[in-house]
Amino acid sequence: MELAGTLWRGKWVIALCAAVAILIGGVYAYVIAVPKYSASTTLAIQLQAPPIVDIEAVVSGVSTEDASLNTELEVIRSRGIIMQLVEEMSLLDDPEFNAALRPEPAISLDPIMTFLRNLASATPAESEVPESEKIRNDTIAAVREAISASVIRDTYVFRISMRTENAVKSQRLVNTLAQIYITDQVAKKFQATENAVSWLSERVTELERDLLEREDELQSARTETDLISPEALEALNRQLIDLRNRLGETRAQIAVQEQRLEQYRDLLAENDFDALATRLSDSTLNRLRAEALSGDSNAIDLFRSRAELLISREETSLNRSRSQETALAASLQRQETELAEQSDDLARLEQLDREIQSIQTLYETFLSRLKEASVQRGLQEADSRVLSTATPGEYVEPRKSLILALSGILGIMLGAAIILSRQFMHSGFRTADDLEEHTGQTILGQIPKMPIKRRDQLIDYLNAKPTSAAAEAIRNLRTSVLLSNVDNPPQMIMSTSSLPGEGKTTQAISLAHNLAGMGRKVLLIEADIRRRTFQQYFKTGDDHPGLVAAMMEECPIEEAVIRDPRMPVDILMGDKSNLNAADLFSSVKFKEFLKRIRGLYDIIIIDTPPVLVVPDARVIGQHCDAIVFTTAWDRTTKVQVRESMRQFATANLRVSGLVLAQIDPKGMKRYGYGGKHGAYSAYGSDYYNS
Structure with a gap:
């Protein structure tokens, strides 16, 4: 509510900002801004358009995936397409796109921007791009900015739009752009077909040459080898296996013969005739065995002769087997070598044959593709077609x-920002509620600014306008001060403020004037002997004794006071002194002086110096019954008031109440407070005589 109230109080500022913003927006929209016209054409992708000859592997169309569709949008706005549009439509001669043809504006920020760019760059580089190329690039960029392309949702349809300063120009440009795009698609396909034909021709020639070379190599290999067929190689392999088996059997037989021969010799050497006869299985040995065993030497000789003959026969058989083994081993090695050579020849022939078949397949495939690509020449179609021309x-x-609506909104926002900034940055007090909330002190009165030009006109105004708003405000202040302590009404009242010029002296004189009207005997003391501003309100001689003289008893009080004929109040003005004011008011003389005058007057009002300037007010306040602290409306800051209250607290003084003085009624209305507070309220216009 506080925020809303603040904005409402500044409604006229907000309205003014909105009006100015709408005016500026209107000038821009109706005078400055150049009208733009947009023309659009739509293109559809050919989804089912099979080629006359199947050459999908050579030249592919446009995919219908989202990425491909978006890619086509970028192709439409690509530099190559736009460059063709610029050249075909002679847009380099159009000032709308070629900024170099436009007249120099009366006010231009380009020099400033150039200077700032050069300033931001440590070493500004000279442009190496020729001027003509730079103009062309800028023109292409301007045309690109004027083009927009999009895919219509859930379709395979493009929408291309062109925005220019002329309706017919937009139409011509967007139609030409669509035609350039379609022509570019056909040209790209034709170029792709030409590239495919060229590449396929080279590959077919290479494959044909390679095929002939491999066939010649195969024929030469067949004439060089002795291999008749794979079946003959298989028969040779079977012979090799049989030979290996025979060689193994022979070697096993030799091992058995060698072992048996060794046993025969061992038995003969041991004269074991019985075992030797058994092993040799010879009838002659069997017949001689009994006699040899009986020890007949003749039989033994015969037995040994017969055994050695049989053993020699065994050795002959063993040698025959070994010769057979050697022959078989040589034959096996020869056949293995032959088999290995013929196997290698067969593998090489088969490899050459496979390579020839592979090359033959590739050759036939590429030859077929070459024929298809050759037929495809001149039959290319675009992947897109124009659905509707612009x-x-x-x-x-x-x-x-x-623009007007946004200008109004921006104006309202600017006005609200001004009002809120002024409110948040404001450090003074505009209402008694703010002052009371900030200080926690009672507000005794609210005094409007006196409508006078000079200070000596104050008494005349109070006498002439006894029912004015200012006079009534003083009466309210008087009532509040006197009722601030009902049991012990204040007799000695001190008027002070934070800084000079906040209205404390005017308030003290006005309060004294009002109290005198009640028939009270009032003494008004100017305790601000440093500035001595009473001379601007009352006319008196410079040599007239004043407060210091009366306090020092240099003259009776009756001689020191003066009486202005315009009001029945005794006035004790400040006078010069060689002593420090704070020391003077801290003296026993001053304390005794106050005791004396208490017995002479009903009400004593003391106008003291500001609290934050000198310590006089805190010294004098020790002897006063009431302290009235004056705050200037919309000028005295919160920090100053807070520091003043702290100063009184350090002196153990309690402020009776605060007065919001010098209130400007017009200012209150300007801030939205008029008619709500105090004696300056519009509700009191029938009661006040201004």
């Missing part, structure tokens, strides 16, 4: 109503 462009900008 009509003369429609007016699209500036959107005047939107």
